[in-house]
Amino acid sequence: MSKRDKQTADLEFVAGNGLIHRRMFLTQGAAMAGSLGLLSATPSHAEPLEIPPWMKAPGSHMSAYGQRSRYEDSVQRVVGGTPGVVGSGVSFTPIEKLHGTITPNSLHFERHHSGVPDIDPDGHQLLLHGLVDRPLVFSMDALMRYPTVTRIQFLECSGNSGTNLGPQAQQAPAGVLHGLMSCSEWTGVPLSILLEEAGVRRGANWVLAEGADAAGMSRSIPLEKMMDDAIIALYQNGERLRPENGYPMRLFLPGYEGNMSVKWLRRLKVNREPTMTRDETSHYTDVMLGGKALILTFPMGVKSLITSPSTGLNLTEPGRYEITGIAWSGAGKIARVEVSADGGNTWAEAALTEPVLSKSFTRFRMAWQWDGGPAVLMSRAIDESGSVQPTREALTREFGERRNYHNNGIQVWSVAARTGEVTNVYA
Amino acid sequence: MSKRDKQTADLEFVAGNGLIHRRMFLTQGAAMAGSLGLLSATPSHAEPLEIPPWMKAPGSHMSAYGQRSRYEDSVQRVVGGTPGVVGSGVSFTPIEKLHGTITPNSLHFERHHSGVPDIDPDGHQLLLHGLVDRPLVFSMDALMRYPTVTRIQFLECSGNSGTNLGPQAQQAPAGVLHGLMSCSEWTGVPLSILLEEAGVRRGANWVLAEGADAAGMSRSIPLEKMMDDAIIALYQNGERLRPENGYPMRLFLPGYEGNMSVKWLRRLKVNREPTMTRDETSHYTDVMLGGKALILTFPMGVKSLITSPSTGLNLTEPGRYEITGIAWSGAGKIARVEVSADGGNTWAEAALTEPVLSKSFTRFRMAWQWDGGPAVLMSRAIDESGSVQPTREALTREFGERRNYHNNGIQVWSVAARTGEVTNVYA
Numbered sequence: 132m133s134k135r136d137k138q139t140a141d142l143e144f145v146a147g148n149g150l151i152h153r154r155m156f157l158t159q160g161a162a163m164a165g166s167l168g169l170l171s172a173t174p175s176h177a178e179p180l181e182i183p184p185w186m187k188a189p190g191s192h193m194s195a196y197g198q199r200s201r202y203e204d205s206v207q208r209v210v211g212g213t214p215g216v217v218g219s220g221v222s223f224t225p226i227e228k229l230h231g232t233i234t235p236n237s238l239h240f241e242r243h244h245s246g247v248p249d250i251d252p253d254g255h256q257l258l259l260h261g262l263v264d265r266p267l268v269f270s271m272d273a274l275m276r277y278p279t280v281t282r283i284q285f286l287e288c289s290g291n292s293g294t295n296l297g298p299q300a301q302q303a304p305a306g307v308l309h310g311l312m313s314c315s316e317w318t319g320v321p322l323s324i325l326l327e328e329a330g331v332r333r334g335a336n337w338v339l340a341e342g343a344d345a346a347g348m349s350r351s352i353p354l355e356k357m358m359d360d361a362i363i364a365l366y367q368n369g370e371r372l373r374p375e376n377g378y379p380m381r382l383f384l385p386g387y388e389g390n391m392s393v394k395w396l397r398r399l400k401v402n403r404e405p406t407m408t409r410d411e412t413s414h415y416t417d418v419m420l421g422g423k424a425l426i427l428t429f430p431m432g433v434k435s436l437i438t439s440p441s442t443g444l445n446l447t448e449p450g451r452y453e454i455t456g457i458a459w460s461g462a463g464k465i466a467r468v469e470v471s472a473d474g475g476n477t478w479a480e481a482a483l484t485e486p487v488l489s490k491s492f493t494r495f496r497m498a499w500q501w502d503g504g505p506a507v508l509m510s511r512a513i514d515e516s517g518s519v520q521p522t523r524e525a526l527t528r529e530f531g532e533r534r535n536y537h538n539n540g541i542q543v544w545s546v547a548a549r550t551g552e553v554t555n556v557y558a
Numbered sequence: 559m560s561k562r563d564k565q566t567a568d569l570e571f572v573a574g575n576g577l578i579h580r581r582m583f584l585t586q587g588a589a590m591a592g593s594l595g596l597l598s599a600t601p602s603h604a605e606p607l608e609i610p611p612w613m614k615a616p617g618s619h620m621s622a623y624g625q626r627s628r629y630e631d632s633v634q635r636v637v638g639g640t641p642g643v644v645g646s647g648v649s650f651t652p653i654e655k656l657h658g659t660i661t662p663n664s665l666h667f668e669r670h671h672s673g674v675p676d677i678d679p680d681g682h683q684l685l686l687h688g689l690v691d692r693p694l695v696f697s698m699d700a701l702m703r704y705p706t707v708t709r710i711q712f713l714e715c716s717g718n719s720g721t722n723l724g725p726q727a728q729q730a731p732a733g734v735l736h737g738l739m740s741c742s743e744w745t746g747v748p749l750s751i752l753l754e755e756a757g758v759r760r761g762a763n764w765v766l767a768e769g770a771d772a773a774g775m776s777r778s779i780p781l782e783k784m785m786d787d788a789i790i791a792l793y794q795n796g797e798r799l800r801p802e803n804g805y806p807m808r809l810f811l812p813g814y815e816g817n818m819s820v821k822w823l824r825r826l827k828v829n830r831e832p833t834m835t836r837d838e839t840s841h842y843t844d845v846m847l848g849g850k851a852l853i854l855t856f857p858m859g860v861k862s863l864i865t866s867p868s869t870g871l872n873l874t875e876p877g878r879y880e881i882t883g884i885a886w887s888g889a890g891k892i893a894r895v896e897v898s899a900d901g902g903n904t905w906a907e908a909a910l911t912e913p914v915l916s917k918s919f920t921r922f923r924m925a926w927q928w929d930g931g932p933a934v935l936m937s938r939a940i941d942e943s944g945s946v947q948p949t950r951e952a953l954t955r956e957f958g959e960r961r962n963y964h965n966n967g968i969q970v971w972s973v974a975a976r977t978g979e980v981t982n983v984y985a
Binding site: 170171172173174177178180183185186187188189190191192193194195196197198199200201202203206207208209210211212217218220221222229230231232233234235236237238239241243245246247248249250251252254255258259260265266267268269270273274276277278279280281316317318325328343344345347365366368369370371373374375378379397398451452453455484486488494496498 | 597599619636656663668693805913915
């Protein structure tokens with residue numbers, strides 16, 4: 132047998148073009164042994180090891196607030212502004228350079244309508260009023276005394292993946308195509324507690340949420356959602372919220388389009404009807420076939436994305452690769468992620484990282500033997516409600532070409548034969 | 559009824575001195591309603607709201623790598639050096655100012671023996687040799703191609719909580735007393751894969767792990783642990799490891815004393831016996847009654863800690879408080895956390911934040927009605943193996959007074975009547 136034949140003889144292929152059974156990940160080692168030898172090398176000598184320069188003198192001291200290695204400085208959010216509008220724009224999480232499920236706070240995506248306000252928490256308060264028995268106002272100190280809950284959940288801008296709605300597939304890193312989403316551990320006060328304390332009156336169905344940014348960004352939220360799993364988030368990944376994530380407090384609505392989780396929250400008004408604010412009529416509406424538009428479309432659809440390989444992360448030589456990515460759904464837990472290496476002709480089930488949490492990122496992994504030929508990589512997620520991530524083609528057939536939001540279509544990566552170059556394609 | 563009587567009439571007290579049934583947290587609101595009214599205030603007017611200064615002009619622009627609010631700058635690691643030894647010392651995570659379970663990377667505790675090396679990943683490699691069929695060397699690029707796993711797990715220095723082993727209870731923030739522990743989402747390559755690839759020979763039982771710091775910090779690890787759940791960690795909370803956590807790669811041994819998860823890992827040597835390095839003989843040994851010392855004591859015991867209230871987080875007025883803290887065990891999952899407000903006379907079960915993960919922080923919460931009288935707060939954790947967190951007194955009886963490591967004794971906080979001042983006491 133040739134070296135490559137030996138490598139692949141004991142593998143359990145489960146779908147076309149080299150996909151390997153996820154059992155490989157479950158056995159942790161045994162099934163991988165012997166077949167990954169290409170990646171490591173035989174040392175020229177074992178001892179004594181060469182002493183690198185950084186072992187020849189003491190390193191730097193402990194620090195009060197750590198920073199990352201200077202060798203990682205290139206891992207950054209990509210900032211995109213709206214021409215002519217000060218403080219309006221986005222920054223994209225570089226998802227192709229991250230791993231696991233948590234997004235570091237410094238790299239959480241941004242979408243602002245009038246920049247990031249510099250709020251003094253001692254001068255900030257939250258008003259709860261409208262159709263309630265007792266209007267209430269909460270200082271920061273008061274709110275910090277309330278009972279809290281902690282959950283790991285994603286946040287996704289409803290405009291995420293909008294580039295792929297255009298007529299031509301653009302070549303950009305996965306983060307620029309899909310990085311208006313992040314996942315954090317959020318800790319905050321359940322809205323239900325505050326609403327019960329105020330006493331919601333009969334006839335109330337909606338709550339207006341208003342931010343303390345210069346745009347006064349405002350959205351209407353169903354009262355039912357507010358009483359279910361909505362929180363006033365105070366902490367993000369253990370520390371207090373970052374300014375660009377709503378410091379000192381933000382609304383957080385698990386699974387709903389990001390814009391509704393109003394940052395720098397200063398007011399909640401209980402109403403009978405949605406307020407029809409600028410932000411829910413001029414933006415964040417879905418233009419349909421025939422020109423009509425859907426408004427007040429809240430939950431984010433079931434979605435997944437291969438982050439590696441992806442544009443810019445080219446394959447270097449034939450051999451074993453880990454295909455990995457993330458899946459999420461606004462409807463609950465991810466039930467299954469399937470991966471194809473032959474453009475959707477055959478699919479195999481990926482391994483999911485435990486614990487699989489509701490309305491959270493789920494990391495999936497698939498072992499793959501690339502033979503050096505052409506490959507077309509796709510992933511599709513299925514959530515616990517049974518919803519299946521659609522193809523771009525199916526979405527276009529249903530909604531037409533003018534939609535700007537809620538694109539949960541399958542991302543297709545083409546791998547070129549021999550060169551291993553990865554490109555974004557519409558398949 | 560007086561205002562306070564009304565507040566407490568519908569509460570289900572479950573232990574002495576004001577502890578309230580955890581059901582309060584499970585119902586999210588209903589049970590809390592009406593009884594928390596003291597915290598919020600009635601607004602003097604509802605509309606129009608005053609416009610704060612930060613709403614009068616656009617805020618700052620999006621940024622490539624975010625920083626926290628300047629109003630949070632005081633949340634820092636407390637640095638403690640070893641006099642006369644350059645780069646040797648610790649920094650403590652300010653656990654009393656954090657919430658949830660994830661520790662932000664910038665605030666992860668530190669323990670270095672010769673400072674933090676500034677390693678160029680292109681010049682770093684890992685050698686795997688000793689009792690193996692094929693010695694192997696891994697460049698960073700090669701290792702990054704291997705299959706990975708992701709898990710949220712704690713790391714605790716075996717010297718954590720050492721201050722409480724002294725004869726007098728010291729007054730310091732909870733983080734300074736117990737902050738040599740943190741919890742992160744770690745992503746890395748299972749050791750089992752690398753060891754299988756190298757081919758471990760008969761007679762091998764231990765693996766020497768050596769770091770690329772100027773101390774060449776070295777520990778011996780049982781081969782069995784290496785084949786079980788040990789990983790070479792590459793990512794921490796989504797991004798690449800921080801320098802003070804071993805960039806570009808570290809060993810990570812879930813549940814074991816932190817020192818063994820060797821940072822800046824450059825060498826693994828498979829051996830028959832433990833190497834008896836300086837770090838496992840002069841440090842990290844447990845002096846017993848009679849002067850003998852235990853060595854090679856690896857798993858961290860079951861432990862918990864109330865982070866709020868705690869020293870410096872004094873109560874301001876009688877009323878409702880959330881008692882909260884964290885629990886963890888090197889043996890697996892936390893099964894139960896009990897809280898006492900009367901110095902251990904009576905105990906009630908705290909609510910645990912889901913998901914409860916193995917060898918990870920579990921956040922617990924307990925509702926408490928403080929009547930303004932004296933209170934003595936304690937928490938004790940029980941893990942899935944049935945181990946119960948011991949009192950300080952029981953540990954001293956068993957091990958004597960000269961132990962420096964593995965202190966998992968119960969922390970006792972005294973709350974003074976009227977003033978609400980919280981102090982560290984030995985009860």
